[in-house]
Amino acid sequence: MAPTELLQASVPIDPNCRADGAATARHANRPLPGREATSITIGQRLRPYFGTLHSHTAESDGRGTVNEAFEMAREVAKLDFFAVTDHAEFWLLDKEARYGQQKLKADAWARHDFVTLYGFEYSHPYYGHYTVLNADHVHHAFEDYGIPDFYLWLKQPEQVQALVMFAHPGFHDYRIGSEFDHFALDATLVDRFVGVETIHWSEYLRYFRGYFGNSPYIDEANQIGWRLGAVGSQDVHYADWGTRDGTRIVALMPKLSRQDLIDALKARHFYATNNRDLYFAMQALKVDGSWATMGDQLSAAESPQETLTIKTRFYDADCQEPPRRLELLVNGRVVGVYEFPPPQGTLYYAAELTAKVPLDRRQLPPRFSVYVRLYQGTETYTQSSPIFFG
Template sequence: MKQTLLISCCLLTGMTGYAQPPSINGYHVYYGHLHNHTGASDGKDTAFHAYPYARDSSKMDFFGLADHCWLLRPGEWDTIRMAADAYNQDGVFVTFAGFEWSSPVYGHLTIIHTEKIAYYYRAESDNFIDIVNWLNKNDGYAFMNHPGDEEGGSETFSHFNTVPSPRILGMELWGKTEGFSRFYYNDGFYHDDNGKSFYDEALLRGWRLGATGSEDNHSATWGKSNRRMAILATALTRNDLLEAMKARRFYSTEDKNLVLSFCIQGNEMGSEVAEGNNTFCIRTFDKENERFVRARLVCNGIVADSIVCDTTFLEWTLVRETHCGEYYYVIVTQQDGEEAISSPVWIRGKTNHQPPLPISGSFAPFYYQNDSTTLTIPVENGITRMDIFYDSMKVKTDSVYPFDYRLKLRSIGKFPVNVTLFDSQCGSISLLYDYVNVIKRPKEILQEEEQRVSFYPNPCSEVIFITGARDFYRIVITDMQGKIRWQAEKDFFLLQKIDVSSLEAGIYLLSIYTGGKTTNSLLVKSR
């Protein structure tokens, strides 16, 4: 491994004078918070106090409010949005209007970029899977707040076992009055992984989370602590900051004057880089000339390399062999013990390598509630592992072919099955394979042993034929909501042709009435 360490007490050209905003690696660095409260929930004062205070007293570049959704009274959400718009000024101060989805079971999220509020006690957003679906529908983005605070038998963030969502941008690594000691240096949900933090447990399960932090201020002193979230962006506007956050180009710092860049192959934190013999570059300095004493490179939750130093400006360059599925981030430490943690850079397969995909296929058209079934996902040779998600929840990691999962179908509905595939070089993102359609079993009707009525084909596309005795006099087709879609009542001949081309693809109940007896059958319309 090749390494270069540049230690200097003077700054590079263009950094002299620490003009605001500081710049590094072609980006400006902007400082602020997104998770704070007012008297609209359980804090103090109003949004019209909070935004100017953060701008004028705390000298922040950006600021967001996230009052608890369940405490917001009618009209207060509109007031917060109005205040945010009133104080937003491109190039001077950027504001975000947000709210905190505060589930006592599934954890807290700061949510921004929505027109509406989601409530944890409403059916549309009462669990972690549903709030992610709500974000998709409402074009929202979220950050995981104070991980572990709602533990004690709960399912905070579903312990990262749901399908990773690009709508969740980061996780707080410091919060409230506490630094990294509580929300980063911890043993997360799992106690058999050599003490991995909440942050690394999420990253190892495929979540693309940047490193953030927020004051969670309840006392009307917004931004008076020394800690910040720092965003690397091209300009100080809402759109530019949001695009940078979506790119995970931000870091978490216990010192509001610390500037940090972490690149692999010239790609800044938040990027994805092809595996290979890659060049790493870590650069950091402090606007008040505080000294740095250590830097660490973390790979998949383990310190992979580190240096000891004593400098006001650090540039650490090294060359390292990287492999698909790895992620890297850096931690830099100052003389006073304050630290900053970068967002990761993720490693994908070689440039010309195509991520593995399942063979195209589908499950059965429908399954009955309370039945058990085995779902099999066919793949090409070379797949070494498959993660299977049922209804967005991870249910199995399978490394033995054929890849399948046996389950009991307890609930009625249409449930997505997602898979993540791995071969010798790389893994895919989570992919939707198909849906499992679970329906209620039709009421069983006692029939004569000798069945006189039948129909074909099934599944059908354009027509069906019904055969049987001369005495069947009524035919009814209803959908699964009980609405009649086709019916006729007369004397039929032995063979009856029925045009079903007008029916949408789906599952129907075909009822044939014959001389006081009824035959009920499921009819599948394929297209």
């Protein structure tokens, strides 16, 4: 498959982008005028909501209280949604009671404009860490010998609501050879494992290498048979929930509610970014003329056979970081690039770009995935969840 240049279809520039209050208004997610009436996607009316779903307090190895975490996330960071996910291994003697308190506090902090989830981090010293959300019960690594034991617990009827994310793959060098058993597949849990962290502590380049150095971790996992979206994770330990940097997981939802957030996670309708202001969408044209959204799974009958049309839209409200480069990837391989022109007066803080990618079915497996990566300034990065074909 030859590299394909991304063709810029249109560049709508927000005339109010440089207004003094633009960044302040966007950082204060509540209220955001017009957001309920505006969508970033084509077809489905989905809007971006910003949050973090991996954080810690003094209930495990972090600082501060659970109540302080929710208060800072809502009142200071102005997040739309938030979860505390303390390490369950700190609760050996009273795990259910401690987790029960976490759930009660999460429920108590929920508001119509602030969604809370509860969860925990399962932290195996040899096989890696997992973020578990929406689980009715809690489980820690000292109860298990290996990954199959943890997966067996997840399959129990009592845990059917739990959603799981692979946390910071490759972060701890000492377990590179064993972590997640290199994404060994359990086909019965594919629907429940919704994501993998692709940004952690604002770092993203480390996640390009994978366990075998040929493709990013997310692609290694998805090529095995998982269906994982891209997660941005602050993994806060120092009582700076949502405020330390701009790393977010951004969920595309019709409205803000706990059920809509859970549905968005299940659908992989989310993207990872370290830009706290970026509205972002990646979609693919289906054979019936409608548009699939990042995270969607298309059957062979819905998928184009010869040319794939991908449309990317973004809007950056604070006007601080002009876009530099957009990449389109198929199964972890860059097949299309658009280099934004250097800023000269007019800056590309909002744009829509279209790529037409010829598909050589002889070189593609029956199942493949497509996603985009956007680079802004020197350190700002956004990655869509893939669209899955086949």
